[in-house]
Amino acid sequence: MTTRIKRKEHLTKTRRKQILRAALSIFSTRGYGESTMADVAAEAGVGVGTLYNYYKNKRDLLISLVQKLLISEGLINIFDKMADQSSRDFMDSLLEERLEFGFDNVQTILFLFFEIQRDTKLRHQYVQDVVGPLLARIEEYIRLQIKRGDCRKVDERIISRAMVGTIIGSIILYRLEQHSSPFAKAHLKKITHELSSLFMSGLERK
Amino acid sequence: MTTRIKRKEHLTKTRRKQILRAALSIFSTRGYGESTMADVAAEAGVGVGTLYNYYKNKRDLLISLVQKLLISEGLINIFDKMADQSSRDFMDSLLEERLEFGFDNVQTILFLFFEIQRDTKLRHQYVQDVVGPLLARIEEYIRLQIKRGDCRKVDERIISRAMVGTIIGSIILYRLEQHSSPFAKAHLKKITHELSSLFMSGLERK
Amino acid sequence: MTTRIKRKEHLTKTRRKQILRAALSIFSTRGYGESTMADVAAEAGVGVGTLYNYYKNKRDLLISLVQKLLISEGLINIFDKMADQSSRDFMDSLLEERLEFGFDNVQTILFLFFEIQRDTKLRHQYVQDVVGPLLARIEEYIRLQIKRGDCRKVDERIISRAMVGTIIGSIILYRLEQHSSPFAKAHLKKITHELSSLFMSGLERK
Amino acid sequence: MTTRIKRKEHLTKTRRKQILRAALSIFSTRGYGESTMADVAAEAGVGVGTLYNYYKNKRDLLISLVQKLLISEGLINIFDKMADQSSRDFMDSLLEERLEFGFDNVQTILFLFFEIQRDTKLRHQYVQDVVGPLLARIEEYIRLQIKRGDCRKVDERIISRAMVGTIIGSIILYRLEQHSSPFAKAHLKKITHELSSLFMSGLERK
């Protein structure tokens, strides 16, 4: 009995995931406004009506999708990996991990940014749950370095944003230039190293 | 006679601009797919039919709009101002000018990026006409500094992209955080200075 | 299962027929270009959107309609009835059957002719599938009569066309004069008899 | 002064003819409902606005066009040529003249029939001014032949319609079969002769 119910819940979750995955794929490539529920249904391999058994309407699907991405899909889980890392490693791992993830999900990320910035609620949520914590973490790190004397006196609130901005911007440039540039996944290590060096010596005390 | 024709041509150009301006405003805020031609017409203060006297269809309006923005609307005219500037000024003016422009046009820029990266032709055009020249210019500048011995040996192709990426990413972060951050127009000078310093000392020979 | 599917297929066919019938009615009276999909939907008693679940677009509806009429709606099934009939009966039944059908469907027929002759593909199909076989049949009949010596030497290719032409033209005249003439359905027998006599003695050996 | 006015009137007439000619060409090939005023204007070599200086609206243009065709464009002027002709010549000249004219203007004629039969007023006018007189003439001819004893007793009202119908139908068949049949302009003499013979001996006293 309980098992039956559990299985049912499990199935429901699976179905919801399946639909969200399809929606992400479709929305990312065509854009929300130009995607149709039929497209999503086809991609998910279910009937159109089924979508409405799991999501109230198209907009609900979008919001659910975005929130799911914000919360659980590796967009903020860097923290786990970042814990207790020494200075250079912190920078390196932050850059490498985020860039690799970014390069792998450019379309999704661009789609996310575009949708998030258009919806006040989503934007606040995103800033609060994702960007905020990430920035806080980096600010804290910089403050620590300054206190230690390893870093010159900088405005950590601005520098942290510059760093996150660099990651975001690099991902976008990668999408724009595609394979016609040194910003290819193949050179990820090289890129990480150059950026890391730039920031490290940029912050370093003279 | 000639005057009459000229006036007519002038009117046509004016009308086209008027429509493009309206389209930009609508598309930027609602997104292309969710904007209607009626919206655009209303914003432009003309009848719906009139739009079709100047643009073949909705997509044509979008493409024309994007191309117009790429080519003439100050997205690349930074070059004129940048000419013959000494090292620190180059960095400062690049950052300040681009950030200010970016902060003033976040929505437009995000809209542009989103549309450009979805259309292969536009993407190529953008890379070739806008991003490419800008990167070339920065690479050249870095190479020069290296040769002069003012800058340590770095991969100028990566660093140039990092710099452009930083600008792009900062603009996006600005849009996301809106007024709840130090990334506000009010602190533009401060921001410019911090970033400039970061890059300058980041590149500086130890 | 199979039954379920069969029922569905049946329903689909019924719906398609229902729509075609409505389209025929509307197109015949208003003309294709002046009919609207809303008209057709109303006549069929379905929503506008439904039309598009069965036909790609308005033109597709027209073409399907015309082809359906050409192929199956009794426009060529005269052959079954004509088989193995002696000379005078052949002529009589041909005339009577075709005239009656024509008088009953003038508008449809005129609409058909007008659309068919404007579309090369339809025209070829019509000639090949409908007019051609009918003419062949009549030519064969005439040739037989000539061989038998019951008929004087005539060019059967021209005479057959004259006979078919007479039927077509009579139908049109009937539509034009409407009830103000002896060409009324009431006098069908009389008309058939006069025409039959005309042709019979027109062909008869002197 | 009078000359000036006359010239003006002349110009006006010319312009009206020019427009009607264009309208006929466009309407005949595309059908009234699918033709646009812009099409007509382009064909006539004038601006769209000009059309409205000569005709109240699109429908007025159609009606004027049809009436013009009915009244003056050779559709009924056969009477002049037919006067005082002896029996066989009457039939021959009627057939040859009407068929030649028909073969040369199939599209126009089909367009005319289609439009006329859809408009009650036009239909009445057509029957009264064109078809009626033509039928009357043929009926009279047949009655005369019967009285003379050259023709067997037939219902001249039906036979006359059959003859006119044959002409109409032959023209339509010609359009449908186009060049793939013996109904080509090249064989006009042959056709005329066969038809004439058919009718003559069909009516002849045995």
Add this chain to the structure above:
DNA sequence: GATGAATGAGAGTTCATTCAT
């Protein structure tokens, strides 16, 4: 009188959503 840009009513078409099966 000639013109064609401007217009909006209205056409064709799409698609989110519902609901009977």
Add this chain to the structure above:
DNA sequence: CATGAATGAACTCTCATTCAT
């Protein structure tokens, strides 16, 4: 719960008509 045919509101686009030049 899964489905997809039915639907009409809403969209894109067309085009007859007007009117300032």
